[in-house]
Every structure is written in C-alpha cells, then in structure tokens.
Amino acid sequence: MNSTPTLTELSAFAAILRHRSFRKAADELGLSPSTLSHMMRVLEENFGVRLLNRTTRSVAPTEIGDRLLARLLPLLRDLDGALAEVSLFRDRPSGILRINSSEIAASLLLEAVVPTFLARYPDVGLDLVTDGKLIDIVADGFDAGIRLGEAVPQDMIAVHFGGDSRFLTVASPDYLARRLAPKAPDDLKAHACIRFRFPSGKLFRWEFERFGQQMVVDVAGALTLDHVGLMAEAAVGGMGIAYVADRVAQPYIAAGKLVVVLEDWCPWMPGLCLYYPGHRHVPPGLRAFIDVLKQAG
Template sequence: MHRTGLTELEVTLAVASRSSFRAAARELGMSATAVSNAIAGLEARLNVRLFNRSTRSVSLTDAGRRYVERIAPALAEIQRASEEISTQPETPTGTLRINAPPESALLIFEPLLREYLHRYPQMRIDLTTEARMVDIVAEGYDAGIRLAESVPQDMIAVPVTPPVRMLIVGSPEYFAAHGTPATPDDLPNHQAIGMRMSHGGIYHWELERHQQKFTVNVPPRIVLNEMRVIRQAARSGIGLAFISSWFIEQDLANGSLVSVLEQWCPSFEGLRLYYPGRRHVPAGLKALIELVHEIRDRKSPATDMSFFSQQ
C-alpha cells in the first residue's frame, strides 16, 4: 500500500476491515504492537473508543463505525492522489518554467527547445527572457540558463554549450578606413560599439594572454544592450565590437566581419542549465536534462563550436 502519511487512519480502516490487529499489521507491513499503539493513540486524541477488544475478537463500537464511514471515502481519495502524484508518467506532461537571458534563449531554441517540444507533445514551455539575475526558486521557475560563471553555487548545473570566446571584430570597410590594431594598446585609438550591462554599466573588454588578464576601455561611439544589435552595428562599419563567437560564426565565415587580436581572446565556460537539488526532479525537467546530454553526445564540444549557433 502506498503510504500517505495518515498512518493512524490507514490502520483504523485496516483493523475495521480485517477485524484483527494481527491481520491489519500483516496488510500494512507493521508490527502488531505498532498497530495497537496507533489505535490507542488515535482513541486518546479523539477521547472515544473505536474498537471493542477481547482476547478472541475485535469489533467496531458504534462511534467507531460512524467514524470509519466518514473517513473511508476521504482516505481513499487521498490514497489515489498520493499514487497519482508519485507515479511518473512515461510521457512528461505539464508546464516547464525557464528563465534565461534573451541572447541565451536564442541560442538554445535550436535544436534544444524545438526538439524537446516535438518529442514531448504534452509538455509546454514557459520561457521568460531577462538580463537581470533571477532567484529561480523564489520566483517559481523550474530551471534557469546562464553562463557557468553566473550560476549560483547551491544549484546543480548541466553544461548546455561548449566553451565560448569573446572576439574583437569589425567590418572590412571599418578596417580599410581606420586600420587594423596590432596590439591591445592600439584599441583606445579606435571607435567601439559599447555593450550596456543589466546593472547599467558599460562592459570593459577583458583580454588575456600568457595567463595575464587586463581590461581595455575602448571609447564607445554607440552603446547598445542586445548582442544582435551589436552584431548588426559591427557589420555596418560603425566600430569594433567585443562579441560572443556564438553570434558571429556565419559572419566570420562569409567575411562580413573580421576578427583581430585573437591571441588575446581566450575561451571560457559556456551556458549551463541549472536547477535546485537532485531529489524529486520534475519529469519534464528530467526529460530536458536527458535531452541536453543526448544532443551534446552527438557532437564533440572540443572541436565543434557550432553546437548551438546563431544563424
């Protein structure tokens, strides 16, 4: 029998149906002493005798009969609810709530979310995109998507993408007009496309070479807060952009953008799907985690940077 947590009521019904403490104990997988103690405890709290007992028989009192008639339907309904909620369906159903930055949502839609919805037609995804850091537990989300460095330490994190690089890029027309920087020291003499962060500040370009890290403040000609718009501004020749390689693979391939100073642009960990705890993971979220692993196994993250590419 699936236990509901209402042990004393289950024991009462078992004893009433079997007219025996020992038979009820066998049915419930309890000792006869535990059954007797449960009945005695319930009678003490109700201040009424539920069973007449002798060395040879057990029978309900009139009060016990009326009590059993009232609790039996309710306990049966609780039992059904407990069994239904504890049984994971073969096909996940329900709504999966996810929080992610806007650009990350674009990256994971193909193929992850599209394939998930195709594979699990009874699931719905409620995806909220916002740049600010969100407490997914406090705000009622099942999971979040963030860069590995931004995932809270008390969360379980699953790699969704391979490592990524921030690259310094410009259009061929821009470099023809302004020249090509040979070292980071040349960057302050160039025009830049600034990126506004969610906290309001402008992102300073973080470079690294030979394990030496430093930041460069390139005066922005224009400040934007969406990676797609920054990409378009760079392609139009306004200035240099410091942008995730995920968003510009096609532009680099067709020559509409050119990358410079790559030796100063190291890779870092990519996106993570994160969620609270390992116990009682909802079926819909568990299916998404398994799909993430499946998709990653299809490709080699070490060599295939187009794992989730922005077209």
C-alpha cells in the first residue's frame, strides 16, 4: 500500500456500494461523478487491488471489495455514533436523518409529521427513501425504517403511529355489474385479480381471516403491477379486483369509484411502526423525529 486511505475515500467507497451507483453517491457526497471516480482509482492504486467492478450501467464490489466493505461498515457506524454523541451537546439536532419507508407510509409522514419536523429542526436534513424493498436498515446505512407492525424484526425498537390498518379487496361498480361478487376468498380464483410484484420479483399473496380462520390465496390475473396507487387506479378502471391498504382505497371508496368485497374477511391489524436498532446510540435527529411522530399520534 502506497499510503493510508483517507476517511473521505473510505466513506465514498461505502456510499458507492450502498447506492450501487457513482451518480447517486456523488449526489449524496456533494461531489461530481468524475471526481468520485478519480478518488476510487486513487484508492485502488494505493491498495494495489481492484475494489469495484464497473460497467456503463452498474457498479459492484469485487471479492476483496466486498470483504473491505464488511469490515468498514461497522467502523463507519461507530464513528457516526461517536459524532452523534458529540452533537448531543449542541442546542439543536443537526445532520442527515435517513429513513427507509413504503410510499404509503411516506405519504402519511409528509402529511402529518414531516412539515412540523422540518420547521422545528431546520438543521436536520431528512432523507426519506421509498424504494419498496424490505431491507436491513443497519447494513444499508439507514437510521430507521418503517413497516407494518407485524413485519418489524424482533431485535428492533418499534414506535407505532397512524393507528391500526387493514388491506381491502376492492373493485369498481362497473366490474361488479359484470361479474358476481366473491363471497369467500376461494371465489377470487374465478376473478380477474390485479396482482402486486415486489422489487425482488416475488408476488404478493392475499391474506384473509375471519372468526379465527386464516386463508392465503395466490390469485390469478392478467395484470401485475409494482405500485399500489396504480393498482387502485386499475381497479377503478374496471380491470379487476385489487387488494390494497385501506389508506389507498378509501378516497376512491368515498367517491363511489370502488366497492369493498369480502369485507368480513379483511381484519384490522397493528398499523405502521417506525423502528430502529435497540443496541445502538439513537442519534439526536432520530430522537427529535420520534418526538414529533408521537405528538402527531
């Protein structure tokens, strides 16, 4: 090794692999992509090994780059924690707060929480990421995540907000005028269902419960989407039955554009939770966000 790498270079290396993109990492770090690329070339030259495999469309770690990242991430997190400890002595929280969320939860936060938070803590930048993936928030460098309560990992501290929620099976009046409404979940197999695909490629299974009886249905349908808002719009257009969160469906139901079917099979469940690691120091910005979240109910 010609020289010891700087903290800036190592942090940039981690940011590139967190985003899997030079451009996105450059935006986060406030650098140009060309500057960031040059920085990585210098880092690789100093190490004497290739750390990144680059193509015109993607970037990925080499085997040794992956090993370096695994050793580097805990060190960077410990450094962030140490700096956060120092910031406790400041009058106001500052820095960047990164939260991973679904689009539905983000919409709720933007309506009821974020405006108050940003007005109250102007020195904190909020990075709210809605990529639709179920991720490891610690490994991917997030301060907190948001999921339905039942899906929060057991080793995390959860803060409930927004009340209970449920998924609803909905269809347009026009669709139901042409087809006999389902009376039980098994009846869905004879219907055109609008399916949801996760970013991983896995199809979402429709789950129902009534009087303690649980049913999971792998529905069929010609239309598959990866956005719940588009699913509701497709149902409004008479393309089939959709299974979406009540917060997505309610505006269309109130307007008479969608009708709930199988309502007695759609139970209420614990709603959304903000969650974060219990074994790490809680950054001041996250503490402040949680306070605003609790006040909003």
